[in-house]
Amino acid sequence: MLKRQVQANLPTKWGNYNIFAYAEQHDHQQPHIALVHVDANTSDVVPVRIHSECITGDLFGSMRCDCGEQFEASMNIIQKNKGVMIYLRQEGRGIGLINKLDAYNLQDVGYDTIEANVHLGFDPDERDFDIAIEILRDLNIQEIELITNNPEKIAAIDQSTITLVKRIPVIIPSKRENEQYLKVKQDIMGHLL
Numbered sequence: 001m002l003k004r005q006v007q008a009n010l011p012t013k014w015g016n017y018n019i020f021a022y023a024e025q026h027d028h029q030q031p032h033i034a035l036v037h038v039d040a041n042t043s044d045v046v047p048v049r050i051h052s053e054c055i056t057g058d059l060f061g062s063m064r065c066d067c068g069e070q071f072e073a074s075m076n077i078i079q080k081n082k083g084v085m086i087y088l089r090q091e092g093r094g095i096g097l098i099n100k101l102d103a104y105n106l107q108d109v110g111y112d113t114i115e116a117n118v119h120l121g122f123d124p125d126e127r128d129f130d131i132a133i134e135i136l137r138d139l140n141i142q143e144i145e146l147i148t149n150n151p152e153k154i155a156a157i158d159q160s161t162i163t164l165v166k167r168i169p170v171i172i173p174s175k176r177e178n179e180q181y182l183k184v185k186q187d188i189m190g191h192l193l
Contacts, residue, residue, distance in 0.1 A: 002134050005031060009038075014079035022135055033087040034135050040082045042141050045165050047083030049074035049147040050132040052090040055097060063177035064104065073170045074147045084141065086132045093117065094126030129156035136162050149191045 005026050010019040016038045021031035040046055051074065057067030078085055092100025095117060103116035114124040133156060136144070143163040146153060147170055157164045
C-alpha cells in the first residue's frame, strides 16, 4: 500500500514547494513525488500535472520526446497558479529505463514507439495513474484542473472521486527528432495535440 514516507521544504527555480515522497516502504529507492506549491489551497480547485518520469527528456533534454519540455511548461503553470506536480516513477511508459533504451534501438531501425514496446513484450503503455489518485487523496485535493494532453490521465480522474474541473493543454511544437513520436501519440494513442 502506497504511503506518504516523508515531507520536506524544497526551494526551486519555480518558487518554494513542499516535497512529499510516497512509497510502500520507507527505504524505497524510487518513491513517487508530489511537489506542492507552498501557497497552494488544496481545499479549492488545484492545477495538477501528473508527469511520468522520463530521465532522458526531463534530465538530459532528449529531443526524441517532448517530456522535458512538457515538465518545464507545466512547472511554469504550477508556479503561476500555485499548483501541484505529481511525478510518477514510471519511466518509459512504465517499462523502465533499460527497456526504454532497447525500444530506442528498435525505433532507430523503423519501429514506432508502440511497436517497439510490443516487440519487447509490453503493452503500449504500462503506466498506472491510480497512483496519482492515491496521492491526490492523501493531499486532500478534491477538485483539479489537469495539465495534460493524455486521454488516459483524464479517464483515470473521471473514474475516481476527484473532480476534473477542466483540462489545461500543454502543447510543445514538434521537432524533426520527435515528429514521428508525437504523430504516434496523436494518431494512435489519442493525445490531444
